[in-house]
Amino acid sequence: MKTIEANWSTPKFTKQTFQRALVVAALVAGGSAMAQGKPACGMNNGKAATGEPIALGAVVGKTGPDDFSASALAAQAYFKCVNANGGINGRPIEFTIADDQWNPEVAAQVAAKLVKDRKVVAMVGSSSFVECGVNAKMYAQEDVMVIAGVGVPRECFFAKNYVPVNAGPRVSATVVAMYAAQQYKAKRMVCVIPNIPSLGNWACDGAKDWGKANGVEVDVIAIDPGSPDATSTMLQAAAKKPDVVILNVPKGIMVPMLAAAEQQGLAKKIHFVSSTPAYNFDVPKTIGSAWSGNFDIHLEFMPVESAGKDNVNWKATMEAFGGKNDPRDSFAQAGYLAARIATEALLKLDPKKIDRATTSAALREVKGFQSDILCRPFYVGAGARHNANSSGPIAQVSGNGFKQVSNGCLTAADPELADLRAQEKQLGL
Amino acid sequence: MMPFLVSGLGVGAVYAMSGVGLVVLYRSSGVLNFAFGAIGAVAAYVAWSALDREWPLALAVLAGVLAAVAISFAYGRLLAPRLAASDPTVRSIGTLGLALVLLGFTEWFWGEQPRRLVLPTDSQAIELADVRLTYTRVIGLAMAFSMMAAVGLLLARTRIGLAMRALADQRGLSAILGVRVLQVDTAAWVISGAFAGVCGLLLGNIVRLQATVLTFLVIPAFAAAIIGRLSSLPATVAAGLAIGILEALAVLVPGFSQFRAATPFLIALAAIVLWRDASRKA
Numbered sequence: 001m002k003t004i005e006a007n008w009s010t011p012k013f014t015k016q017t018f019q020r021a022l023v024v025a026a027l028v029a030g031g032s033a034m035a036q037g038k039p040a041c042g043m044n045n046g047k048a049a050t051g052e053p054i055a056l057g058a059v060v061g062k063t064g065p066d067d068f069s070a071s072a073l074a075a076q077a078y079f080k081c082v083n084a085n086g087g088i089n090g091r092p093i094e095f096t097i098a099d100d101q102w103n104p105e106v107a108a109q110v111a112a113k114l115v116k117d118r119k120v121v122a123m124v125g126s127s128s129f130v131e132c133g134v135n136a137k138m139y140a141q142e143d144v145m146v147i148a149g150v151g152v153p154r155e156c157f158f159a160k161n162y163v164p165v166n167a168g169p170r171v172s173a174t175v176v177a178m179y180a181a182q183q184y185k186a187k188r189m190v191c192v193i194p195n196i197p198s199l200g201n202w203a204c205d206g207a208k209d210w211g212k213a214n215g216v217e218v219d220v221i222a223i224d225p226g227s228p229d230a231t232s233t234m235l236q237a238a239a240k241k242p243d244v245v246i247l248n249v250p251k252g253i254m255v256p257m258l259a260a261a262e263q264q265g266l267a268k269k270i271h272f273v274s275s276t277p278a279y280n281f282d283v284p285k286t287i288g289s290a291w292s293g294n295f296d297i298h299l300e301f302m303p304v305e306s307a308g309k310d311n312v313n314w315k316a317t318m319e320a321f322g323g324k325n326d327p328r329d330s331f332a333q334a335g336y337l338a339a340r341i342a343t344e345a346l347l348k349l350d351p352k353k354i355d356r357a358t359t360s361a362a363l364r365e366v367k368g369f370q371s372d373i374l375c376r377p378f379y380v381g382a383g384a385r386h387n388a389n390s391s392g393p394i395a396q397v398s399g400n401g402f403k404q405v406s407n408g409c410l411t412a413a414d415p416e417l418a419d420l421r422a423q424e425k426q427l428g429l
Numbered sequence: 430m431m432p433f434l435v436s437g438l439g440v441g442a443v444y445a446m447s448g449v450g451l452v453v454l455y456r457s458s459g460v461l462n463f464a465f466g467a468i469g470a471v472a473a474y475v476a477w478s479a480l481d482r483e484w485p486l487a488l489a490v491l492a493g494v495l496a497a498v499a500i501s502f503a504y505g506r507l508l509a510p511r512l513a514a515s516d517p518t519v520r521s522i523g524t525l526g527l528a529l530v531l532l533g534f535t536e537w538f539w540g541e542q543p544r545r546l547v548l549p550t551d552s553q554a555i556e557l558a559d560v561r562l563t564y565t566r567v568i569g570l571a572m573a574f575s576m577m578a579a580v581g582l583l584l585a586r587t588r589i590g591l592a593m594r595a596l597a598d599q600r601g602l603s604a605i606l607g608v609r610v611l612q613v614d615t616a617a618w619v620i621s622g623a624f625a626g627v628c629g630l631l632l633g634n635i636v637r638l639q640a641t642v643l644t645f646l647v648i649p650a651f652a653a654a655i656i657g658r659l660s661s662l663p664a665t666v667a668a669g670l671a672i673g674i675l676e677a678l679a680v681l682v683p684g685f686s687q688f689r690a691a692t693p694f695l696i697a698l699a700a701i702v703l704w705r706d707a708s709r710k711a
Contacts (some may be wrong), residue, residue: 062438195687226690228646231436235560236686239432255543256637263551263563282542358541365666 024412039316042082042343047088053094054354056119056342058149059135061128064102068127070327071149071335072097074314075125077322078339084321088343089351094331096120100128101324107131108138120186122357124342125149125335132156133198143356145380147341149334153198163336163386164344165341165378167300167412169199171390172275173248174206174412176298179394183296184271186243189218189316190276192233192257193248194225203248203275206414213415217244225253230260238266247274254278255286262290275301284397295397296405301333301373303395303404308372333373339377341369367427373407383423390417431558433677439566441673443631444693445573447646448653448665450624453580455659457593457617459600461521466647467531468622469629470640472497474539476630477638486549495628501622502530505615513600513614528644535640546633557559569631573669576624577662582683583620593617649673652697658704672696 056079058072076095081090096118098110107130114120115138123139123146132151136159139146144161151157151164167175173191180186189211191204204220211218219240223233234257237245245261247254254274261267273296287295302308314336318328326332345362346354369378375391394406434489447465454462476493480486504527512520550568584590592613595603604610628650634645649672657665672693679689 220686224687224690226642228460228632228690229436229440229643229673229677230637230679231439232433235432235436236680251543252541252637252639255545259545259551259637263554264561268621280543282544286543286545288545288547 016133016239017195021035027401033384037316039081039313039320041085041313041317041340042080042088042347046084047086049083049085049090049353050090051087051091053092054346055094055096055118056124057098057118058123058126059100059111059114059118059128059131060126061097061102061130064129066102066129067332068129068150069097069099070331071127071338072125073322073326074318074332074335075149075339077317077320078336078343080176080318080321082339082343088346088349088354091351091354092348093343095124100129100131102130104130104134107134115139115144117357120144121354122147122342122363123354124413127331127334129150129153131148132162136160136162137157143360145360147338147363147380149338150331152318154202155198158385158386160384161360163380163388165337165374165389166330167276167277167389167392168387169203169248170206170416171387171412172298172300172392173204173246174210174335174414175271175392175410176275176296176394177207177210177216177218177246178413179296179298179406179410180244180246180271180273181211181214183318184243187216188240188242189216189244189246190221190237190240191218191246191248192223192237194250194253195222196225204246206412206416207246209415210413211261223249223253224305225249230256231264232262233257234260238264238270242270244271244273245401247272247278249277251277251280251283254289255283256344258287258291258295262288267291267294271296273297276330277403278397279395284402285400287397291397292399293396296411297395297397297402299330299392299395300389301330301337302375302393303332303402304328304333305373310371311373314373327409336376337371340371341366341380344369359386367429376411377429379424379427379429381423381427383420385420387417387420390414390420430678430681432560433654433680434674435557435560435562438670438675439562439569439673440676441670442566442569442573443628443635443669444570444646444649444653444673445666445669446576446624446631447650448657448669449573449662450621450628451628451647451650451654452657452662452665453584454617454621455597455654456486456584457597458505458509458614459517459597460521460524461517461651461659462621462625463521463525463647464504464528464531464573465621465625465650466629467528467535467640467644468625469646470496470535471500472626472629473543473546473633474535474640475640475645477544477633478539481540483703490630492705493630494545494623497626497629498619498622500527501618501625502615505618505622506611507612509618510611513610528647532640532644539640541639544638546638548634548673551634565631565634569635573666574608577666581662583605589613589616591686605701610703642674648697649676651694652693652700655697655704656700668696669701 061068079093100107126148127150132155139161148164193204208218278297365382391411395402396405472493475496479489550564653669656668676692
């Protein structure tokens with residue numbers, strides 16, 4: 001099975017695409033689930049939970065430029081599985097998903113409703129482009145921990161109570177730059193980033209700062225995502241005579257850029273690499289044969305088709321408890337992981353004493369969480385910010401699909417992660 | 430600087446052609462067609478779908494353009510006449526409704542998965558100032574000029590052209606004098622639809638196959654048409670080319686390059702302000 005959706009992107013993903021992609025996904029996942037048998041989750045005792053429900057919530061950007069709800073849907077599937085298997089020591093999870101419509105004002109409203117009215121003990125599997133900037137402070141004030149699925153803007157990685165399971169665009173670009181330097185002996189690179197508030201240069205500066213420390217010159221080009229003229233952007237990048245061009249842009253903008261690069265004959269002269277958004281089922285066929293074996297991409301998780309036990313369990317969970325049309329993509333992997341992290345933390349608590357304070361404390365205790373979907377064990381900790389996922393493998397476009405080209409995972413040597421590395425040391429990781 | 434000038438030419442040519450498409454409808458029916466880009470987007474998507482089903486190129490292109498003509502014809506025949514008695518502003522805003530309906534439909538039907546409309550003319554190119562100007566762009570340039578000439582001749586030298594101009598100037602009077610209003614109007618919508626279809630195909634290839642982007646590319650075309658004062662075809666073509674080139678050159682302006690999509694808006698704004706001043710003086 002191939003990937004269906006990238007980890008962060010702006011363009012819309014609407015009905016027909018959904019239907020087509022998901023039919024394929026459902027068929028393949030269905031086939032493998034039959035071989036996989038029953039999913040394992042929570043207490044895994046096959047008894048339905050009947051006690052007093054535990055309220056959890058998620059905020060996702062569903063309607064708007066793109067549909068980011070896959071992570072919360074996967075979390076929901078996992079919680080259904082938990083509820084059918086003993087719940088949290090007998091107590092079922094009541095999971096509410098709210099759509100922020102990519103609107104900061106709505107994001108604030110729906111989060112307040114979940115936190116203040118529904119009194120959720122934690123947020124799990126959220127994925128939103130706008131909510132980090134708006135809600136991070138409120139989450140900290142109310143002491144609600146958010147084990148998010150996918151975070152994109154900088155604010156998602158600089159908040160005390162917001163813990164994205166994914167790596168984010170900055171880490172992604174840094175890792176792919178490191179790979180390119182190693183693989184192609186590149187000394188000069190250009191990193192292309194759309195001029196979007198709270199994403200902007202930050203997402204390319206990881207590669208730049210790493211380059212500074214390692215003798216690689218990385219220029220950042222901030223582009224207007226609304227400009228119809230991709231050729232000039234590619235000429236601008238080529239004018240800097242780079243060995244490698246790093247594309248750190250949504251797939252809708254990336255495809256015309258690659259087309260322009262191909263038309264200008266740059267595909268043969270310069271190596272093109274990308275952060276996670278290029279890891280999408282439709283991309284290889286769309287960009288065409290010129291890029292087969294010629295376009296490397298960092299993945300924030302292991303490939304969706306990987307045979308790891310937890311990855312197989314994720315698919316089995318989706319098959320048994322998810323909707324037929326719920327995506328089986330890397331967003332869904334993130335949501336599944338977030339739900340597992342939360343469930344395992346809650347299971348350690350006395351079921352009579354599960355409230356917000358005990359839950360937040362238990363989540364901060366998370367350390368050494370294992371999954372073959374991740375490159376390294378995950379942790380939360382009590383730090384002022386979170387970016388525990390800072391590695392990933394590299395895949396290459398190959399024919400109409402992808403193949404893994406890195407030997408295992410690479411970890412971002414971004415100087416900005418120094419504080420987290422120190423914390424990891426402190427935690428004994 | 431030269432490479433950006435050349436790269437701006439391709440996009441500029443299609444802006445120019447879109448501008449001509451807008452002017453031809455305005456000069457013949459007094460309507461500013463906001464749906465021009467959206468109709469073009471449908472054409473591009475239809476052509477993509479046909480190519481995806483491995484139809485021959487000529488047939489795919491024809492299907493795309495015909496779809497655009499059909500939409501434009503349907504609107505011009507069924508809805509536009511009901512607004513004919515209204516204010517020109519109302520008639521123009523009516524097309525904005527069509528644009529939004531088409532945009533919604535295109536996004537719903539084709540979705541936003543990344544797609545590429547590849548034409549065989551993409552693989553060959555003329556090399557100018559180290560930039561490869563693909564044949565698709567060369568065709569765009571050639572079409573902009575030939576369409577300008579053809580429409581110019583149509584309006585100036587043919588009977589239907591005369592009827593179109595008469596209708597735009599004095600609708601009621603023309604009708605009394607025996608101009609077949611509905612027929613002439615429909616002809617204008619059909620021509621405009623064909624323009625929209627061809628421009629949509631070229632823009633879907635040169636820019637990107639994305640409904641929102643293609644729909645709102647009507648803005649630079651408006652800018653070009655406004656500079657041509659909604660009447661002069663040569664001025665419209667020149668303005669379209671200039672906008673494309675200036676937008677490409679904006680890459681070189683530090684601090685502005687990440688906002689360069691604003692170039693056509695700024696030019697349109699400047700044109701409107703200058704135009705008003707000029708007409709006051711006159």
